[in-house]
Amino acid sequence: MADAALPVPTMPAPPVGVVGLGQLGGSLAAALVAAGREVTGWDVDPEARAAAADRGVRIGTQLTGVVVLAVPLPAMTAALTDLAIDPAATVTDVGSVKGPVLATLGAAFGSRFVGGHPMCGTERSGHAATDPELFRGARWAVCLERGTELPRWLRVAEIALAVGAEVVPATAADHDDAVAAVSHVPHLLAAALAAAAGEAGPLALSLAAGSFRDGTRVAGSDPALVTAMVEANAGPTAAALARVQQHLARPWPELVATGHAVRAAVPAGSRTVRVPLDRAALLALGRAGGAVTRRLAAFVEGRLPDTP
Template sequence: MADAPSLPVSTMPVPPVCVIGLGQLGGSLAAALAAAGRPVSGWDVDPDARDAAAARGVAITRELSGVVVLAVPLPAMATALDGLSLDPDATVTDLGSVKVPVLQTLGPSLGRRFVGGHPMCGTERSGHAAVDAALFTGARWALCLEPDTELPRWLRVAEVALAVGAEVVPVTAAEHDDAVAAISSVPHLLAAALATAAADAGPLALALAAGSFGSGTRVIGSDPAFVTAMVEGNAGPATAALARVRAQLDRPWPELVAAGHAVATRQVGRRPVRVPLERAALLALGRAGGAVTGRPAAFLEGWMPG
């Protein structure tokens, strides 16, 4: 499949944003956009979530236009738009924690209108009671650039992420899933193993548990259905990443501790860069560990490690 052309993007009115699913992530996004003065609407099957969002200034509607954000659990992606009216020109994105399965699910029906996304934020809490308008501030937001992604649509979604204080990391769906297997899927599995092993050690161990145990097990306080869908939806990359962890545990302990300490305490600077509105350049930025932070003109501002 040939790359989509990198065309100049003209100045256009800021499109409205409609968020489907008003729990922690979707509700926080809608609240942040409303606080920033962006036109934002939303829908949720839960009337309590709709009422909570409306109280934060979100218009409740089934009519979807502009940038439509699917903030629903992975198993619900395929049916998230059922019963709703989607404008034919709308750009659709999602906040799912894996990208290849979502692309395979939504790509056939949405085609180039779909731009996969995943903000790297959230807590072990869930539901509309966990909404936080500052949730995305400083977060990395992975945004997929596939060979057929329409760059103007990608930019519209990127502008939504930037509007709530996130930094945009251009990736492909496959690259995203490989990366998050190591830094998200495996930590959830390790947290589950650590919590279970500590319980097996007896009540004294749990009574003495303090900071390091709490930090190591925090994420497994998330909804088990959410965690299971995340790791099973990314099973191949997660299995490979878990094998790398097992290999590390077989190293001599002093060597392993020293290596891990070096990674955790490394100092990584930032150097500002300008990135052209072109797929290869954007993906090179993401692969280098950089991110997009703004779009002042016919280029994007960002940074790279250095």
């Protein structure tokens, strides 16, 4: 049975606190300032704080409204230790793995925690990689667990929408299975491809063109961050990698034809839908490949991929 729709009052947009002002956090803070939101940021790096202040971000340790953790996964649990967080604040994050974060921050903040993960970023890192346009057109998973308070989920979703992203409702478990296939395994494959090409010698590297560049781009990412990501999602990543290895063992013509068919079947268009503020309906939208694009009074508007 579908969860009953809940009335959600429309309230003024709350302030946002961003903890961690590197590429993701710095870009988010700058984008929210540009969108007219009140933003307070903090980072242990004084250079990152200064760069954010130059972009109009208020620097401080007292955070309220919606607090966004934009720090590496290993630092997630300790990032708020010396900060003054409003007891009523909603807490979210932008980490690339959701299950372990839900287990720790969910235990600490209960229903005040709403996991999130914007599917964007580059192989660069740090405050020098800040880009206020980073999120525009990106998909941003916002986790909707059984205990999630819908008004808090909407507050996090509104932040993503404010910076130009589209919101994908998902559970932490569904998210981790999905990103293992489309993000975490590609990082491992990029590393393997780069390593194998390196062993082929200077001539091979001198002849490398677009397919090698595209296939190895993320191998330029910080190795420590990538290692933390794949190890935190080890189970789903191992399962997804095993599927890739099974495909690589197929006859090459079959493998090439199957991969081509999947890419060719990606829908080119979408249709607009309206979805009630209901957990089951929102998750169904995400599982069907859709996303929320706009918040309306008693429901949300979104897009679903066209079906053949």
